[in-house]
Amino acid sequence: MQKLQDIDIRVEAPVDQLAQHGNAVPVLHEILHALRRLGETEESTTIDLRSIPFGPGDEELLLDVLGRGEVAVKLETLGASEIYETAYAGVWIVDHRNTEGERIALQIEITRVPEILLTQLADLTDSISRLENRLRTPDGVASQSNPMSGRRRDG
Amino acid sequence: MADSKTEPKTLGESLRQQGVSRRGFLKFCTATASMMALPPAMVPAIAEALEKARRPSVIWLSFQECTGCTESLTRAHAPTIENLIFDHISLDYHHTLQAAAGEGAEAAREAAMHENHGKYIVVVDGSIPLKDPGFSTIAGISNLDMLKETVAGAAAVIAVGSCAAFGGLPHASPNPTGAVSVSEIIKDKPVVNVSGCPPIPTVITGVLAHFLTFGGLPELDDLGRPKVFYGQSIHDRCYRRPFYDKGLFAETFDDEGARKGWCLYRMGCKGPMTYNACATTKWNQGTSWPVESGHGCLGCSEPNFWDGGGFYNAISIPDGDIARNVGLGAVAGVAVGAAAGMLNRNAKADAVARHETVTVDDLEKTS
Numbered sequence: 323m324q325k326l327q328d329i330d331i332r333v334e335a336p337v338d339q340l341a342q343h344g345n346a347v348p349v350l351h352e353i354l355h356a357l358r359r360l361g362e363t364e365e366s367t368t369i370d371l372r373s374i375p376f377g378p379g380d381e382e383l384l385l386d387v388l389g390r391g392e393v394a395v396k397l398e399t400l401g402a403s404e405i406y407e408t409a410y411a412g413v414w415i416v417d418h419r420n421t422e423g424e425r426i427a428l429q430i431e432i433t434r435v436p437e438i439l440l441t442q443l444a445d446l447t448d449s450i451s452r453l454e455n456r457l458r459t460p461d462g463v464a465s466q467s468n469p470m471s472g473r474r475r476d477g
Numbered sequence: 478m479a480d481s482k483t484e485p486k487t488l489g490e491s492l493r494q495q496g497v498s499r500r501g502f503l504k505f506c507t508a509t510a511s512m513m514a515l516p517p518a519m520v521p522a523i524a525e526a527l528e529k530a531r532r533p534s535v536i537w538l539s540f541q542e543c544t545g546c547t548e549s550l551t552r553a554h555a556p557t558i559e560n561l562i563f564d565h566i567s568l569d570y571h572h573t574l575q576a577a578a579g580e581g582a583e584a585a586r587e588a589a590m591h592e593n594h595g596k597y598i599v600v601v602d603g604s605i606p607l608k609d610p611g612f613s614t615i616a617g618i619s620n621l622d623m624l625k626e627t628v629a630g631a632a633a634v635i636a637v638g639s640c641a642a643f644g645g646l647p648h649a650s651p652n653p654t655g656a657v658s659v660s661e662i663i664k665d666k667p668v669v670n671v672s673g674c675p676p677i678p679t680v681i682t683g684v685l686a687h688f689l690t691f692g693g694l695p696e697l698d699d700l701g702r703p704k705v706f707y708g709q710s711i712h713d714r715c716y717r718r719p720f721y722d723k724g725l726f727a728e729t730f731d732d733e734g735a736r737k738g739w740c741l742y743r744m745g746c747k748g749p750m751t752y753n754a755c756a757t758t759k760w761n762q763g764t765s766w767p768v769e770s771g772h773g774c775l776g777c778s779e780p781n782f783w784d785g786g787g788f789y790n791a792i793s794i795p796d797g798d799i800a801r802n803v804g805l806g807a808v809a810g811v812a813v814g815a816a817a818g819m820l821n822r823n824a825k826a827d828a829v830a831r832h833e834t835v836t837v838d839d840l841e842k843t844s
Contacts, residue, residue, distance in 0.1 A: 343716045343738075368517035370510075375756045377716030377738070378769060399501035418504055424762050426508040429517060438507070442499035 343377035346384040356432035366433035489528035514705040534597040537571035540620040541647045542603030546638040549675035594630040604640040604647045608655030633667040642670035649783035670701040674777035711748035714756035745789040746773030753778040
C-alpha cells in the first residue's frame with residue numbers, strides 16, 4: 323500500500339515565487355544571528371521547524387536558500403536520519419525519521435558538529451566491553467568474519 | 478500488559494535491553510521534545526528524566542464517542558503508536574485496541590486499578606450521559622459509575638477530544654442524553670482537557686509523553702488544556718495571518734482570494750477564537766491542516782463549537798463595521814485580532830443562545 327510520504331506533494335509555484343508567506347525569511351535572519359553567536363562565543367543554537375507556522379512553500383524556500391554543503395551523514399538508529407551541513411558552514415539540517423520512514427523531527431542546528439554525531443560515552447564504554455569480550459573469547463575474531471555483525475541491534 | 482510481579486524496568490533500561498544505542502536514545506529524546514513542543518535545549522533534561530522513567534499504566538475509557546479520537550491516536554507517528562503502547566506506556570484497557578472482551582476485559586481494568594493504585598492514568602474519550610444511565614453502558618455498568626470507580630485510584634485523568642473535555646457533539650443542543658464533560662463530574666483529581674474533534678494525534682501522545690517524562694502534568698490554561706499546545710490562537714499562528722493584516726480576504730471558495738491563499742476570516746474561519754496547535758503541528762504527518770487546504774477553522778477545540786452557528790456563515794464576522802476593523806488590522810494586527818476574537822466570542826455566545834442551525838443556505842453563503 324502506498325504510504326502518505328510516498329505521495330509527491332506538488333508545490334504550486336516555483337521556489338523563487340514562494341516567499342509570499344514570508345515565514346522563511348525570519349528564520350534565515352535567526353540563523354544569521356545564531357551563526358554570529360557561534361563565531362563569537364561558540365554558543366550553539368537549535369531551531370525546531372515543527373514550531374514554525376510555515377505555509378506552502380516556506381520550508382522548501384528555506385531549504386533551497388540554505389542549499390547543501392560538503393558533509394552529509396546517514397544515521398541508522400531507530401529509523402534513518404539524514405544530517406548534512408548546508409552551503410553555509412556551521413548550519414546543519416537534522417532530519418530524523420522513524421522506522422516507517424516518517425519524519426519525527428526536522429531541526430536546524432547552528433553548531434560546529436551536531437551533538438548526535440559525536441560518539442556518546444555510554445556507547446564508547448559498551449564498545450570497549452564488547453571488543454574486550456571478543457578478543458578474550460577463543461576464536462572470537464575468526465568466528466565472525468563480518469565486523470558489523472557483532473554490532474548491537476539499533477533499529 | 479504490565480507484569481505486576483516484577484519492578485518494571487526504566488525506559489533507559491528497556492531501550493538498552495533492546496539494543497538501542499545512546500545515540501538512538503538521544504534521537505528518541507529529540508523527537509519527544511519536538512512532540513511535546515518543548516525547546517530543543519530541553520533535550521538533555523528530557524534524556525535524564527526518560528532514562529529513569531517507568532512505564533505508567535493507562536486505562537482508556539470510551540463513553541459517548543465516535544472512536545475518532547482513537548482513530549487519530551493510532552495514526553500518531555512520533556513516536557509510533559506501537560512504541561508508545563508496548564514500550565513506553567502500559568495500555569491495560571482500551572475497548573477498541575484490546576484483544577480481550579467481556580468479563581476478561583473488565584478483569585484487566587480491575588487488575589490494573591488494583592496493581593497500580595494511585596499511580597495510573599485514566600484517559601477518557603466521549604461524554605457521559607446523566608439523563609438516563611441506560612443511554613450508554615459497558616458490561617452493564619453505566620458510564621458515570623465506571624468513570625467514578627476507575628478514577629477513584631488514578632493519579633490523573635486526561636479527557637481526550639471535545640466530547641470528554643467539553644461535552645462535544647452529544648452535548649449539542651438539545652442534548653438529549655444530558656451529556657456532560659469529565660470535569661463536570663470529577664472534581665478531586667487533576668483533569669487535563671485535550672480538546673479537538675479529534676485532537677491532533679501528536680498532542681494526545683505529547684501529553685502522555687509529558688507524564689511519562691516528568692511524572693506530572695503540563696501547565697494548563699483556563700479551560701484545563703496544556704498551554705504548550707493550546708497557548709496561542711490559530712489566528713495568531715496562521716501562515717495566512719499577513720493577508721488578514723493587509724485586509725486581503727477570500728470571499729468564496731473559488732474566487733481570486735481563495736486561489737491566492739488569502740485569509741479565510743470572512744468565510745467563517747474560527748481561527749481568532751480557537752486555541753490549538755494545528756497551525757504548526759499540522760495533520761497527516763505534518764502534511765497540511767484545514768486552513769492550508771483552503772477551509773476555515775471550525776473551532777473544534779473550543780467548548781460548544783457545534784452550537785456556535787453555521788461553520789460558513791457570518792458568525793466569525795462581527796456585526797459591527799468589519800471594514801473598519803480590517804483596516805485597523807493593517808496597522809495593528811495583533812490588537813485587532815485579539816479584539817476580533819473577543820467580538821467573535823460574544824457573537825458565538827449569542828449564537829449558542831439562539832441555537833442557530835446549519836442549513837444548505839449557510840453552506841452556500843458567499844459572505
